[in-house]
Structure formats: C-alpha cells, structure tokens
Amino acid sequence: MIVRSRTQDDLDGCVKALAEVQAADGYPVDWPDDPAGFLTPSDLAGAWVAVDDEGVAGHVGVTVGDAVTRLFVAPRARGRGLAVRLLEALTVRPLTLEVSDEGKAAIALYERAGWRRVGSDRAGWLNNAGEPALVHHYVLEE
Template sequence: MTIRRRVPGDLDACVEALALVHAADRYPVNWPDDPAGWLCPGGLTRAWVAVEAGTVVGHVGVAGEVEVTRLFVVPAARGRGVAGRLLAAVRAAVPGPLELEVSAGDRAAIALYERSGWRRVGSGRVGWLDAAGEPALVHRYAWGHVVGGTA
C-alpha cells in the first residue's frame, strides 16, 4: 500500500471509493450532487490517497492548513491501519496543530482518533442533518495544542 499526494487524475477513483463508503456507512450522510466537488471543498490545501494494487482505498484532505477533512477508507481495506497511515501523512506534512470533526455516532473513527493521541476539545450541533434527520452532533478533536473551541 502506498500513501501519496492526490492528483487531479485520482478524483474519479476517489468518488468510486467514496461511493463504497457511503453504501456501507452513509458517509457522507447525504450523497452529494457533485461528489468530486465534495472531495474538493473550499479551503482544501492538499489531499492524500491510499492506493493498493492500483486502486484508491482511502483518502484524507487538509483545509486551511489545520483542518483534517474528508477522511475515509473503503470497507475492504479497514482494520489494516490505512486511516492511521493517512493521518500520519497529514501530520508529517503539517507540522503545527491539527483539528477535525467527527460525527458523534462514528464510534470506530472516534476510537481511532483517541487511540492515536487526538484529544476531544469540544462537541456541538452543526448545520447538516444526521441519519435521523436531526442537526448532527459532532465532536471536535485536536492534535498538538488546541487551536479552536467547540464545534
């Protein structure tokens, strides 16, 4: 498995991987009208992919130099440290503090972050709806010193 910077030619494969994740986990909760655009949110400064046997099996991005975003791993590649390696690539490239948000219901992701040394720094409701149709509860995590406050 290789972790490398995402290039424009990876977007179609990233969308295919995201579709597998969405089918398994409803991440993102609502399938975007433009999934390639969803993978390139405003403020995205860089992104990485995990590639195995020529197939994208994971993805992560950084927005605004501190916000980890769009982290996912296809179901078939889970349990092998892919998400941890993607986060390590981010930490190696961004020497300062990092933050991320995770849905309160995503227990596997929360366990990964806490095992990896991320600290919960706040929780709050956000503008998008969870699977139950309620404003989603998210937890905010920090790596390094705390940058922000609650979500």
C-alpha cells in the same frame, strides 16, 4: 499500499471509494450532487490517497486552516491501519477535525491515535436519524 499526494487522475477512484463508504457507513450523510467537488472544497490545501492493486483505498485532505477533511477508508481496505497512515501524511500541527457522534469507529480511531476531544456542539446539518448532528471537535498537537 502506497500513501501519496492525490492527483487529478485519482478523483474518479476517490469518488468510487467514497460511494463504497457511503453505502457502508452513511458518510457523507447526503450524497453530494458533485462528489468530485465534495472531495475538492474551496479551502483544500492538500489531499493524499492510499492506493493498492485495486485502486484508491483511502483519502484524506487538509484545509487552509489545518483542519482534517474528507478522511475515509474503503471497507475492503479496513483493519490495516490505513487511516492512521493517511493521518501521518499530514505534517502540519496542530491539526483539528470534526466527527459526527454517529462515527463511533472513527472516534475510537482518533482517540487511539492521540487526538484529544476539545468540545462538542450541534451541527447545522441532520444525522441519519434526521436530527441535528452532534459533532465532536478534536485536536492533535504533537
């Protein structure tokens, strides 16, 4: 497994992996009309992918404000520490991220990796139950 900077040529593989994640986990809650655009928000400062023999296995981005965005690992590649490796590719500190309360596995991963919850609030979007999502805010300072 190789973790490297994402290139334009990776976007189709990223969209395919994101579709697998959405089918398995409901992330993103609403499938975007433009999934490649979803992976390339206007405030994106950089993005990295994990690639194996089957293609893109994971993705992470960081915004101009040093917030982690669009972190996911395809179901076929889980259980190998890939999310942690993707997060380690981000060298800026402190980093922040938000995660829906529904993301129990993601929350457990972040907390095992040393992220600290600094607050929670309701989002302006709906969770899988159709209610305003409870979002937890985390920071990694190292």
